[in-house]
Amino acid sequence: MNYGLYIHIPFCEQHCHYCAFAISTERSPAYAPYVDRLLRELRLSELAGGPRTLYLGGGTPSLLDPGLIRRLFEPLGRPGGRMPEEVTIEANPGTLTDAGLAAWRDLGINRISLGAQSFDETDLERAGRLHSNRDTIRDYEMLCRAGFENINLDLIAGLPGQEPRRWLQNLDWVERLAPEHVSVYLLELEDSTIWARQEQGVHPDDTHAWFYEAAADRLGQLGYRHYEVSSWARPGKECRHNLGYWNRVPYRGLGLGAHSFIDNERFWNTRSMSVYAGHLDRDELPLDGAETLSPRMRLEEAFLLGLRQVSGFDVGSVASELGFGYPEEWFERVRFLESAGLVEFDGRILKLAPRGWVLASGITEELLCPPLLSICEAIL
Ligand code: SF4
DSSP states (O other): OOOOEEEEEESSSSSOOOOOOOBOOOOOOHHHHHHHHHHHHHHHHHHOSOEEEEEESSSSSSOOHHHHHHHHHHHGGTTTTOEEEEEEEEOOOOOOOOHHHHHHHHHHHOEEEEEESSHHHHHHHHOOOOOHHHHHHHHHHHHHTTTTOOEEEEEEOOOTOOHHHHHHHHHHHHHHHOSSSEEEOOOOOOSSSHHTTTTOOOOOHHHHHHHHHHHHHHHHTTOOOEETEEEEEEEEEEOHHHHHTTTTTOEESSSSSSSSEETTEEEOOOHHHHHHHHHTTOOOOEEEEEEEOOOHHHHHHHHHHHHHHHTTTTHHHHHHHHTTOHHHHHHHHHHHHHTTTEEEEESEEEEEEEGGGGGGGHHHHHHHHHHHHHHHHTOO
């Protein structure tokens, strides 16, 4: 089976003020027992064949000792298994060492996602990050010296208090370092984050749009290909693991709070570390919920994921897969959004126009109009 494998490493040295992920600030003695449980979860999952892509996300996977990562990878390299073609690890600046990077290369890790978030010291301090601008530059240079040729830099646009001038300086740093891939996330605060609880305001929508558009313009000028709403890559350096998510390739997630999608079923793990440990210590999968996607959910997902991709998606093949036809009201909405310069439609491929990128969620909602959803609800 062609599938992607995601392994969640939930440990972080601190809780960043904007973060809503399932994380734990337990220290290194907790790491080895967690890896033991991941290995048990992998065994209980009985995955057929090796994954095409592997993504170690978090949390801060770069906190794990390479010896623990080696243990995690062992079952994948066993006879009958094969190492995936793309192996990504997320890393936080300030956590890398030359010896650790050499070990990662030996293990077959070939893509690094470095969580720079900003190059501005004030932004980093306000966001509760532990690293400095110097850490990011030092670690980036260390990665290049170690021979990694597929590095992503993560940036967050619209941090509270972030000034436009300082945001443009972040883009100057991208030009100087020239990573193969850049991800720009617009800050959206979930209720559970520290900032949301402190009622730290985010920028108004039009300022938010300005940050995003400044990044899109600059990255385009620098020769990056914009292939997903938040992602830019040098040709051939698009993230294959994430492309799998957006193209509805099956994926299996292991670890705290991880989600899986296989054969039209979505299931997810508990976000509680003690419940996770308890299940695996009893040799049970640590599942917290599961659902079979209804035709309506499949339609929503196809639009949500399809419109995130800059090349758009084939609306006709979604209709034939689900067995319905688009109602006239839907075409009217598309024409309206086209005339507003927000989408482009050639009768088959629907995609966001550049002006629509920053409004992706609202446009998706608009296109999933009630007449279309009720047609899908009637499909058995
Ligand atoms: S943003 Fe990253 S480093 Fe910060 S708490 Fe969340 S997962 Fe950890």
